[in-house]
Amino acid sequence: MKKKEMLHWLDEKDPDQLDGLFKKARACAIEHVGTKVYFRGLIELSNVCSKNCYYCGIRGGNPNLARYSMTPEEILTCARQAFEMNYGSVVLQAGERRGEDYAVFIEEVVRGMKALSDGRLGITLSLGEQTSETYERWFKAGAHRYLLRIETSHPELYQKIHPGNHSFGERLDCLRALKRIGYQTGTGVMIGLPGQTREDLVNDIFFFEREDIDMIGMGPYIPHADAPLARQSDLLMPEAGVSMENPPSGLSGFRYDAEDQLRLGLVMTALTRLHLKNVNMVAATALQAIDDEGRERGILAGANIIMPNITPVKYRAKYQLYAGKPYLDEDACQCSHGLDRRIRATGAEPGYNEWGDSPHFRFGKNDLRSA
Numbered sequence: 311m312k313k314k315e316m317l318h319w320l321d322e323k324d325p326d327q328l329d330g331l332f333k334k335a336r337a338c339a340i341e342h343v344g345t346k347v348y349f350r351g352l353i354e355l356s357n358v359c360s361k362n363c364y365y366c367g368i369r370g371g372n373p374n375l376a377r378y379s380m381t382p383e384e385i386l387t388c389a390r391q392a393f394e395m396n397y398g399s400v401v402l403q404a405g406e407r408r409g410e411d412y413a414v415f416i417e418e419v420v421r422g423m424k425a426l427s428d429g430r431l432g433i434t435l436s437l438g439e440q441t442s443e444t445y446e447r448w449f450k451a452g453a454h455r456y457l458l459r460i461e462t463s464h465p466e467l468y469q470k471i472h473p474g475n476h477s478f479g480e481r482l483d484c485l486r487a488l489k490r491i492g493y494q495t496g497t498g499v500m501i502g503l504p505g506q507t508r509e510d511l512v513n514d515i516f517f518f519e520r521e522d523i524d525m526i527g528m529g530p531y532i533p534h535a536d537a538p539l540a541r542q543s544d545l546l547m548p549e550a551g552v553s554m555e556n557p558p559s560g561l562s563g564f565r566y567d568a569e570d571q572l573r574l575g576l577v578m579t580a581l582t583r584l585h586l587k588n589v590n591m592v593a594a595t596a597l598q599a600i601d602d603e604g605r606e607r608g609i610l611a612g613a614n615i616i617m618p619n620i621t622p623v624k625y626r627a628k629y630q631l632y633a634g635k636p637y638l639d640e641d642a643c644q645c646s647h648g649l650d651r652r653i654r655a656t657g658a659e660p661g662y663n664e665w666g667d668s669p670h671f672r673f674g675k676n677d678l679r680s681a
């Protein structure tokens with residue numbers, strides 16, 4: 311698909327036209343990655359973060375948040391639970407921390423997860439920017455996938471939504487290091503950032519292609535009351551304390567309302583599927599925060615991965631990246647039963663006990679044999 315056509319789709323609002331696009335994207339997913347939807351049980355192991363991204367509720371500079379870090383035993387208990395629920399993989403996610411002690415901590419947890427499952431549990435990490443050496447150590451310990459969203463592929467917009475000491479170039483270098491080391495590499499963007507244009511979004515898809523990305527995780531940007539970027543958004547969420555008392559400044563361009571956010575999230579999912587074909591793509595939980603059936607709609611628009619939250623319920627309220635994050639009080643088992651039903655309702659089949667690796671990683675981008 312040419313850039314012009316993609317831009318057209320991001321403007322399209324006619325439900326019948328959009329339905330046609332989503333059906334094509336779902337058919338493309340079935341052809342290139344199969345009918346199954348694979349699970350990645352998400353363990354949010356700590357909300358301690360040394361960074362200060364302007365959009366994020368758990369950024370280090372947010373004083374209104376008690377910090378927690380799960381112990382290795384707690385993490386392994388969660389992983390065992392995921393394994394027993396027949397999830398083929400888990401994702402370890404957290405705020406960003408660096409240093410030798412932390413590297414060793416994660417290394418040991420990864421080894422522990424491999425040991426408890428006889429090597430059968432797939433392990434994805436989403437632990438931010440690290441040195442190549444750390445990435446290598448975690449890879450050797452048994453992690454085989456890594457998620458590091460570029461957030462936006464537009465370097466100037468990236469700079470506007472981060473403090474001056476966060477660097478687009480360094481984040482890109484990290485992504486490239488992950489690929490070089492041999493991880494299945496995932497990235498993604500937030501959709502509907504203040505100041506982000508439709509052209510920026512199309513360029514994000516070309517960025518995924520250029521960087522030869524295996525897995526995509528992207529979803530709507532949702533303001534958080536304790537994050538500075540919320541004051542620059544038109545998304546009014548009074549229940550979350552987000553208001554327009556401080557009108558936008560410094561960022562110009564399009565701003566989106568919740569309905570636009572959902573539509574753009576789904577259209578981006580469909581366009582990315584149709585353009586990249588054999589990548590793995592997650593149906594973002596942030597879609598669910600906007601629409602109760604957001605994730606199912608993500609699957610019907612071309613996504614093939616679901617990340618059920620299996621973090622202990624007592625920590626969930628402390629890991630609010632954005633306002634209204636769903637499943638604050640539903641434990642892993644409740645989540646799992648609901649999900650099975652929700653996935654089957656889309657006509658897809660849950661892929662239990664399977665890694666469900668990205669065919670793009672296994673076969674490369676030019677080999678489009680079906681899954």
Ligand code: SAH
Binds near residue numbers: 365367436457458596
């Ligand atoms: N610290 C790691 C992983 C945790 S954050 C990292 O930053 O890579 C995981 C993702 O949450 C981020 O990449 C970002 O895209 C998303 N996120 C943070 N705040 C958000 C918000 N307000 N709305 C939507 N997504 C958000």
Ligand code: SF4
Binds near residue numbers: 359366405438
């Ligand atoms: Fe920290 Fe990740 Fe949030 Fe940035 S997006 S503040 S690195 S948790």
